[in-house]
Amino acid sequence: MTYCVGLLLEAGIVLLSDTRTNAGLDNISTYRKMFTFEEPGERVIAILTAGSLSVTQTTMARLHEAAEDAEATPDSSVLLAPTMLKVAEIVGNTLASVRQDIEHKMNATKVSTAASMIVAGQRAGGAMRMFLIYPEGNFIEATTDTPFLQIGEHKYGKPILDRVVSRETSLADAQKAVLLSMDSTLRSNLSVGMPLDLAVIERDACRMSMIRRIEAGDKDFAAMSGAWSRALRDAFSQIEL
Amino acid sequence: MTYCVGLLLEAGIVLLSDTRTNAGLDNISTYRKMFTFEEPGERVIAILTAGSLSVTQTTMARLHEAAEDAEATPDSSVLLAPTMLKVAEIVGNTLASVRQDIEHKMNATKVSTAASMIVAGQRAGGAMRMFLIYPEGNFIEATTDTPFLQIGEHKYGKPILDRVVSRETSLADAQKAVLLSMDSTLRSNLSVGMPLDLAVIERDACRMSMIRRIEAGDKDFAAMSGAWSRALRDAFSQIEL
Structure with a gap:
C-alpha cells in the first residue's frame, strides 16, 4: 500500500508521499511515488501515485513519453496542456487506458489493477489546482471546503488533518501537518x-519551491x-474523563 | 459501518461501541451493538458486533434463545460453557451458521453478509479473555503483546491506542483512551x-462493573x-519542524 497526501492552500501546495x-x-x-513536470516560471505539475505499481509506472512512462514527443500537442502533453483541468484529463485518460490494457491480461488472476493519483500544480496566469484521479480516469478537485486530498491508506492520518488544516494554514504548518499525518500512518x-x-x-x-x-x-x-x-501522551494525561 | 473496541488489561476489560x-x-x-450475558459473581460475557445487522441480530437472538433454553447444554449455551474459549466457539459457530443461512438468500444480490464480533469476559476461577470473531466463525485472542481488538472502522482510532495503551494501563486511562479513539473516528x-x-x-x-x-x-x-x-492543536503548534 501507500499513503500520499496533498494540501491546496492560499499560500501554495504541499505534497507528501511514502x-x-x-x-x-x-x-x-x-x-518513488512523487513525479514532477516543470518548466520553471511557466508551469509546475506534481503527480503522486497509489495502487498497482505496474499501472502507475506505465502511466508515468507514457506521460513522460508524450511530453517529450517531438509532435506533442496540447491534447497529449501535460507540458503543453492549456489548463490544469486539461492536465488532469490527460493523466486520467492515460491512467484509464493503461489500466484497460493491463486488466485485459489480468482477467484470469484476481490481482487488482486499481490505481489512483493526485495531480497538483499551476500554470503562469492560471490558478493553483489539485485533483484526485480515480482508477477509472475520472477525477474530483480540492476546494476551499476540502483543502486536502489523500490516496492509499488515508484513514490513520485523517484525524490530525481534520483538526489542524484549513485553506489559511501556512506552508510551514502544512508541512508539519502532512508529516504528522504520515507519522501516525507509519506507526499503525x-x-x-x-x-x-x-x-x-x-x-x-x-x-x-x-x-x-x-x-x-x-x-x-x-x-x-x-x-x-x-x-x-502529555495531552492524554491532562485530559479529564 | 461501526466502530467497536475492547481492551484487555491487567486491571480488567474496557469496551466501547457506537x-x-x-x-x-x-x-x-x-x-445497540453491545450485549451482555451475566451471572453476577459466576460469569460475565460482553459481545460487541459489527457488520450486517440482520446477521448480528439473528446471531444474538439465537445465542439468547440457546442460553434460555430449558435443555441448554455446556455446548450450546454461553451461560453454561465451561471456559471463555468455549464461549468464543459457540459465538463463532452461531455467527457462521447464521451467515450461511442468510448468504444463501443473498446470493442473487451483492449485499455483504459479513459480520464480526468481539467477545470478552471471565468465568469465576478462569482468566479474563477477549476474542475477535471473524465472519467465517474462526477467531483470534487478545494477548499481552496486543491488548486491544477493534472491529468496524478501526483505522482512524488506532494511532491513539498504539501510542497510549499497554497491558498495564489503568481502567480510568483505558476509558479515556477508547473514548478519544472513538472521538477521532466520529469526527472523520x-x-x-x-x-x-x-x-x-x-x-x-x-x-x-x-x-x-x-x-x-x-x-x-x-x-x-x-x-x-x-x-x-496546542501540541501541534509547539512541535518544531
Missing part, C-alpha cells in the same frame, strides 16, 4: 514506509515524531 | 455515530472532546 510498495506480504520494495500500518518525499509549490512561483527526500534515519523527522508522541 | 447502522447511505438508524467518518455504550469489567469481579450509555449531547464527553481538540 515509498513502500509490496507484491504480496513478502516482497517489499522502495519506489506496516505497508506504508520510509523514505518520504516532501514537496512545496509556493503560490504563483510556477516551479517546485522545495523538494526533499526524508530518509529512514532522518534526525529532524525522528525528533519531530518523538516530540509529537510526547506531546500526545 | 450505535450507528446504515442500509445504504440514506437509511441511517441507531442500534460519518458512518460511526453517537450514542455510545461504554462498559468496564473489573478483574475477577465476574460481573459488569460499569455500563453507561453516552448520549449525543453528553456534557462530559463533549468537554473531553473539546479539551482533546485544544490539547492536540
Whole structure:
C-alpha cells in the first residue's frame, strides 16, 4: 500500500508521499511515488501515485513519453496542456487506458489493477489546482471546503488533518501537518514506509519551491515524531474523563 | 459501518461501541451493538458486533434463545460453557451458521453478509479473555503483546491506542483512551455515530462493573472532546519542524 497526501492552500501546495510498495506480504520494495513536470516560471505539475505499481509506472512512462514527443500537442502533453483541468484529463485518460490494457491480461488472476493519483500544480496566469484521479480516469478537485486530498491508506492520518488544516494554514504548518499525518500512518500500518518525499509549490512561483527526500534515519523527522508522541501522551494525561 | 473496541488489561476489560447502522447511505438508524450475558459473581460475557445487522441480530437472538433454553447444554449455551474459549466457539459457530443461512438468500444480490464480533469476559476461577470473531466463525485472542481488538472502522482510532495503551494501563486511562479513539473516528467518518455504550469489567469481579450509555449531547464527553481538540492543536503548534 501507500499513503500520499496533498494540501491546496492560499499560500501554495504541499505534497507528501511514502515509498513502500509490496507484491504480496513478502516482497517489499522502495519506489518513488512523487513525479514532477516543470518548466520553471511557466508551469509546475506534481503527480503522486497509489495502487498497482505496474499501472502507475506505465502511466508515468507514457506521460513522460508524450511530453517529450517531438509532435506533442496540447491534447497529449501535460507540458503543453492549456489548463490544469486539461492536465488532469490527460493523466486520467492515460491512467484509464493503461489500466484497460493491463486488466485485459489480468482477467484470469484476481490481482487488482486499481490505481489512483493526485495531480497538483499551476500554470503562469492560471490558478493553483489539485485533483484526485480515480482508477477509472475520472477525477474530483480540492476546494476551499476540502483543502486536502489523500490516496492509499488515508484513514490513520485523517484525524490530525481534520483538526489542524484549513485553506489559511501556512506552508510551514502544512508541512508539519502532512508529516504528522504520515507519522501516525507509519506507526499503525506496516505497508506504508520510509523514505518520504516532501514537496512545496509556493503560490504563483510556477516551479517546485522545495523538494526533499526524508530518509529512514532522518534526525529532524525522528525528533519531530518523538516530540509529537510526547506531546500526545502529555495531552492524554491532562485530559479529564 | 461501526466502530467497536475492547481492551484487555491487567486491571480488567474496557469496551466501547457506537450505535450507528446504515442500509445504504440514506437509511441511517441507531442500534445497540453491545450485549451482555451475566451471572453476577459466576460469569460475565460482553459481545460487541459489527457488520450486517440482520446477521448480528439473528446471531444474538439465537445465542439468547440457546442460553434460555430449558435443555441448554455446556455446548450450546454461553451461560453454561465451561471456559471463555468455549464461549468464543459457540459465538463463532452461531455467527457462521447464521451467515450461511442468510448468504444463501443473498446470493442473487451483492449485499455483504459479513459480520464480526468481539467477545470478552471471565468465568469465576478462569482468566479474563477477549476474542475477535471473524465472519467465517474462526477467531483470534487478545494477548499481552496486543491488548486491544477493534472491529468496524478501526483505522482512524488506532494511532491513539498504539501510542497510549499497554497491558498495564489503568481502567480510568483505558476509558479515556477508547473514548478519544472513538472521538477521532466520529469526527472523520460519518458512518460511526453517537450514542455510545461504554462498559468496564473489573478483574475477577465476574460481573459488569460499569455500563453507561453516552448520549449525543453528553456534557462530559463533549468537554473531553473539546479539551482533546485544544490539547492536540496546542501540541501541534509547539512541535518544531
